[in-house]
Amino acid sequence: MRLKLAAVSLAALSLAMSAGAQAQQVADPAAQAAAAATGEPAPVSELIESVSIPYEQFQLDNGLTVLVHEDRKAPVVGVSVWYEVGSKHEPKGKTGFAHLFEHLMFNGSENAPGDFFEPLQQVGATDFNGTTWFDRTNYFETVPTGALDLALMLESDRMGHLLGAVTQEKLDNQIGVVQNEKRQGDNQPYGLVEYEQLENLYPSGHPYHHSTIGSMDDLSGATLEDVRKWFRDHYGPNNAVLVLAGDIDTATAREKVTKWFGAIPAGPEIHPVSAPVPTLPEPLSKTIYDRIASPRLYRMWAVPGLDNPEYLPLAMGATVLGGLASSRLDNALVREQQLAVRVVASAQIFAQAGQFVVYADAKPGVSQEQLAAALDAEIAEFIAEGPTADELQRAVTTYAAGQIRGLEQVGGFSGKAPTLAEGLLYSGNPAEYKEVLETAAAMTPERVRDVTAKWLSRPVFKLTVEPGERKEGGENRGGYFTGVGDSGLAGPAFYSSPLSMQAGTAAAEVDRSTLPEVGELKPLDFPDIQRATLSNGMEVYFARRDAVPTVSVRVNFDAGYAADPKDKLGVQSLMLSMMDEGTTSLDSNALAIAKERLGANLYTYADMDTTAVGLDAMAPNLAPSLELMADYIRNPAFDPEELERVRAQQLTRIQNELNSPGAIAQRALAPVLFGDAHPYGIPPSGTGNPDVVASLTAQELRTFHDTWLRPDLARIFVVGDTTLAETTRLLEEAFGNWQAPATPAPEKNFEVAVPAQESRIILIDRPNSPQSVILAGRVLEHKGTDDLLVLGAANEVFGGSFLSRINMNLRETKGWSYGVRSMVQQPLDRSSFMIYAPVQADRTGDSIVELRKDLMAYTDEGEGVTEQELTRLINGNVRELPGQFETSGDVLGGIVNIVTYGRPDDYYETLSERYSALTASEIDAEAIESLEENDLVFVVVGDADVVRPQLETTGLPIEVREAETSTGE
Numbered sequence: 001m002r003l004k005l006a007a008v009s010l011a012a013l014s015l016a017m018s019a020g021a022q023a024q025q026v027a028d029p030a031a032q033a034a035a036a037a038t039g040e041p042a043p044v045s046e047l048i049e050s051v052s053i054p055y056e057q058f059q060l061d062n063g064l065t066v067l068v069h070e071d072r073k074a075p076v077v078g079v080s081v082w083y084e085v086g087s088k089h090e091p092k093g094k095t096g097f098a099h100l101f102e103h104l105m106f107n108g109s110e111n112a113p114g115d116f117f118e119p120l121q122q123v124g125a126t127d128f129n130g131t132t133w134f135d136r137t138n139y140f141e142t143v144p145t146g147a148l149d150l151a152l153m154l155e156s157d158r159m160g161h162l163l164g165a166v167t168q169e170k171l172d173n174q175i176g177v178v179q180n181e182k183r184q185g186d187n188q189p190y191g192l193v194e195y196e197q198l199e200n201l202y203p204s205g206h207p208y209h210h211s212t213i214g215s216m217d218d219l220s221g222a223t224l225e226d227v228r229k230w231f232r233d234h235y236g237p238n239n240a241v242l243v244l245a246g247d248i249d250t251a252t253a254r255e256k257v258t259k260w261f262g263a264i265p266a267g268p269e270i271h272p273v274s275a276p277v278p279t280l281p282e283p284l285s286k287t288i289y290d291r292i293a294s295p296r297l298y299r300m301w302a303v304p305g306l307d308n309p310e311y312l313p314l315a316m317g318a319t320v321l322g323g324l325a326s327s328r329l330d331n332a333l334v335r336e337q338q339l340a341v342r343v344v345a346s347a348q349i350f351a352q353a354g355q356f357v358v359y360a361d362a363k364p365g366v367s368q369e370q371l372a373a374a375l376d377a378e379i380a381e382f383i384a385e386g387p388t389a390d391e392l393q394r395a396v397t398t399y400a401a402g403q404i405r406g407l408e409q410v411g412g413f414s415g416k417a418p419t420l421a422e423g424l425l426y427s428g429n430p431a432e433y434k435e436v437l438e439t440a441a442a443m444t445p446e447r448v449r450d451v452t453a454k455w456l457s458r459p460v461f462k463l464t465v466e467p468g469e470r471k472e473g474g475e476n477r478g479g480y481f482t483g484v485g486d487s488g489l490a491g492p493a494f495y496s497s498p499l500s501m502q503a504g505t506a507a508a509e510v511d512r513s514t515l516p517e518v519g520e521l522k523p524l525d526f527p528d529i530q531r532a533t534l535s536n537g538m539e540v541y542f543a544r545r546d547a548v549p550t551v552s553v554r555v556n557f558d559a560g561y562a563a564d565p566k567d568k569l570g571v572q573s574l575m576l577s578m579m580d581e582g583t584t585s586l587d588s589n590a591l592a593i594a595k596e597r598l599g600a601n602l603y604t605y606a607d608m609d610t611t612a613v614g615l616d617a618m619a620p621n622l623a624p625s626l627e628l629m630a631d632y633i634r635n636p637a638f639d640p641e642e643l644e645r646v647r648a649q650q651l652t653r654i655q656n657e658l659n660s661p662g663a664i665a666q667r668a669l670a671p672v673l674f675g676d677a678h679p680y681g682i683p684p685s686g687t688g689n690p691d692v693v694a695s696l697t698a699q700e701l702r703t704f705h706d707t708w709l710r711p712d713l714a715r716i717f718v719v720g721d722t723t724l725a726e727t728t729r730l731l732e733e734a735f736g737n738w739q740a741p742a743t744p745a746p747e748k749n750f751e752v753a754v755p756a757q758e759s760r761i762i763l764i765d766r767p768n769s770p771q772s773v774i775l776a777g778r779v780l781e782h783k784g785t786d787d788l789l790v791l792g793a794a795n796e797v798f799g800g801s802f803l804s805r806i807n808m809n810l811r812e813t814k815g816w817s818y819g820v821r822s823m824v825q826q827p828l829d830r831s832s833f834m835i836y837a838p839v840q841a842d843r844t845g846d847s848i849v850e851l852r853k854d855l856m857a858y859t860d861e862g863e864g865v866t867e868q869e870l871t872r873l874i875n876g877n878v879r880e881l882p883g884q885f886e887t888s889g890d891v892l893g894g895i896v897n898i899v900t901y902g903r904p905d906d907y908y909e910t911l912s913e914r915y916s917a918l919t920a921s922e923i924d925a926e927a928i929e930s931l932e933e934n935d936l937v938f939v940v941v942g943d944a945d946v947v948r949p950q951l952e953t954t955g956l957p958i959e960v961r962e963a964e965t966s967t968g969e
Contacts, residue, residue, distance in 0.1 A: 042620035063238025078411020088207030096214015123147035124879020127412035146519030160264035176815025186474030236267015289468035293655030313451035315347035325592035386449020394596035401599030551720030562679035570688015630734035665775035772942030784826035845950025864924035
């Protein structure tokens with residue numbers, strides 16, 4: 001269950017409209033060809049014209065509105081149910097109830113009494129989860145077509161047959177889980193900012209005044225009668241939208257939806273919530289403290305929501321101001337004046353209000369006063385002048401391209417189904433996404449300027465977050481009232497959407513005594529991998545996917561963070577960051593502008609073994625996008641004048657890692673497990689040693705680039721709406737004359753002994769932490785290139801899925817954590833077994849005891865794989881295969897794995913038979929051999945005063961370490 005609280009910005013496909021639309025081919029192929037021939041980007045109007053999600057709509061007699069989108073590209077159906085109830089509907093004393101109830105609705109219903117993840121995993125569901133936000137709650141899953149009846153039975157049962165399954169035990173457990181979710185969020189750097197934002201921009205009692213997570217006291221006070229009333233008042237079919245998208249037609253959808261939902265009675269009448277956009281009476285300033293690298297300065301205003309057309313010019317303005325790589329604030333404060341290491345502007349838009357938020361992270365050594373003056377001056381200039389036509393066009397192109405890239409997914413967090421549902425729920429029009437795109441394309445600079453000036457000329461809330469110890473926590477934050485007094489707003493009710501009323505067919509109650517049988521399931525048909533070789537020897541791997549007019553390209557180099565010299569840790573990360581700062585022909589701003597005009601996403605990525613440069617291109621713009629990619633890879637400028645700025649950014653990232661509990665644990669554990677001499681014995685983020693980063697020169701970056709990013713260490717992977725012949729021709733033009741240097745290709749040395757370990761605890765003090773992060777690990781004898789399918793299955797049973805033993809114990813039974821997991825990390829050389837468990841501080845020692853007990857029971861005490869676990873594991877892994885490769889990005893990742901790990905081309909198509917043949921005895925044997933407990937090293941990051949007395953009861957040796965500090969400034 002995911003609590004959706006993330007900010008949204010236009011460049012990140014916001015406008016509160018999730019990415020997802022069916023694309024047809026761009027209207028004018030001749031224009032595409034002409035654009036490609038001249039190197040000019042295709043007009044944004046053509047990109048927008050390709051965005052379409054055809055749908056049909058009907059409504060049952062009980063008020064349930066149903067939308068159906070047919071997409072036959074894969075044998076899966078995205079199921080998405082949206083209830084128009086969120087945290088804004090919560091009354092005083094009941095904050096957090098909407099989100100708490102989302103959790104409860106996963107814990108079983110009257111006719112499906114077990115955890116809902118059990119049957120969903122059994123049928124191979126992908127993208128299954130739920131989210132709660134201010135305005136709505138949604139549940140979604142993508143299932144094989146043959147399992148659609150089961151998914152509809154589960155969704156309808158929790159809509160119409162839930163309360164008999166809600167017990168005090170389940171309520172108490174989920175209260176604990178949600179409270180740990182709150183602690184987990186509060187425990188992060190900047191974890192208290194949202195409370196400040198909402199509490200200061202919205203008056204006490206306003207529906208958006210309190211956070212969706214709620215307050216500890218309100219959550220603790222929830223009673224069974226409270227939740228029963230909440231369900232009866234809010235979860236009727238007349239307050240819901242159901243979307244089916246994928247391998248389905250309307251006639252079939254009508255029959256199935258009527259069968260499963262038709263007999264559920266309508267709920268109470270829907271009433272609107274009053275949520276006016278407030279204005280501060282005067283400017284407001286506040287300073288709080290947190291464990292962060294440098295001061296962060298916020299500027300915030302409450303602005304209109306989706307019910308006011310002025311939200312769109314505001315979102316466009318935020319993108320130009322601080323949402324593009326070439327944004328005003330980036331150019332002024334980061335590149336030119338070099339006062340900040342990061343700047344962001346975003347429009348966080350809800351149904352009836354939202355926030356315009358700008359923030360800047362100070363560069364070390366820069367005074368807050370100097371940064372504040374420059375930040376305010378840039379905002380004032382933008383308010384007065386607005387964007388240029390070119391800036392606005394780049395913002396629209398970036399947005400449209402991002403929309404199209406999300407078109408392949410039918411469900412999930414942001415696919416076609418949620419896009420249709422949001423449009424209907426918030427505006428009464430499922431096709432609202434299209435109107436938003438068209439309106440954005442027609443937007444004028446004057447419109448953006450005038451609307452931005454209207455709303456940002458009002459009093460501002462200035463929040464400063466300074467480095468230091470927190471003076472207040474989050475335990476009691478998130479409440480509805482703060483003692484200021486009632487705002488006089490309407491009490492909790494519903495926001496009424498203009499859902500259309502169409503005739504429906506009533507249905508008698510269906511037999512729910514057993515879960516529906518799963519119908520015919522189609523096997524995975526993984527795309528054929530085509531191959532070519534460029535004249536310089538670079539290998540090309542290609543698969544065609546034409547559902548949307550996009551092409552994804554990845555150039556992989558055999559490097560990775562393991563290639564960093566031990567005395568130069570961080571050199572590669574700094575080199576990759578500098579590649580974003582321009583080529584020998586384009587400076588950093590010109591490079592950013594070129595990407596935005598093409599609607600291209602150009603990025604670098606590295607893990608332990610691989611360094612990659614990726615490109616997501618629009619098919620009409622593939623030729624100029626590949627030219628830009630080649631220039632980016634082959635001709636980085638490594639401008640010494642840019643280096644100091646980028647160096648400060650990386651040092652800040654390192655300092656932020658040293659303040660983040662999860663990153664602290666990772667930086668500590670990897671060198672312990674692998675030893676200082678092994679290539680993997682380094683902090684896995686790759687950001688490196690601050691002292692090294694502080695001293696690296698531009699020439700050292702260039703030397704590393706020329707040593708490791710060379711054509712004889714590279715492979716090119718391409719998936720998308722083109723052909724191998726065309727791809728090879730364009731790649732030959734871009735890379736064919738790139739010759740490898742005469743020096744031999746470098747190699748990484750993995751012939752290094754890994755130190756033996758004895759189980760112990762390394763405690764790293766992080767005072768006043770509401771949670772402790774537990775990270776445990778051991779190095780395995782296996783290599784990533786070995787056949788690890790059985791080992792992966794053994795891990796899945798223990799901790800690799802929601803229904804795993806340790807998650808069901810610490811989360812679903814004990815309620816001590818929001819979620820724990822284990823994993824088998826599979827780099828090319830030595831693999832490792834890891835356990836990750838963020839737990840409430842007062843249960844740290846108990847959690848380690850339980851984790852060890854569960855592992856010993858699995859490996860030493862004969863509690864091997866049960867029949868239920870084996871059935872779930874086989875069914876889930878076999879049936880989810882078609883859904884795993886729904887998008888081009890999924891296929892690209894699959895091809896990369898096949899080639900990198902030396903698998904056969906039909907590897908994924910063989911998995912069904914291999915999983916089906918698994919036995920409990922071979923899984924048990926692998927668990928006993930690989931998942932031993934006696935040499936697990938535990939790193940605990942938490943408040944030592946609270947945690948150490950607990951750890952002493954575990955019987956393990958305890959080593960106390962000082963937290964790593966950054967001295968590289």
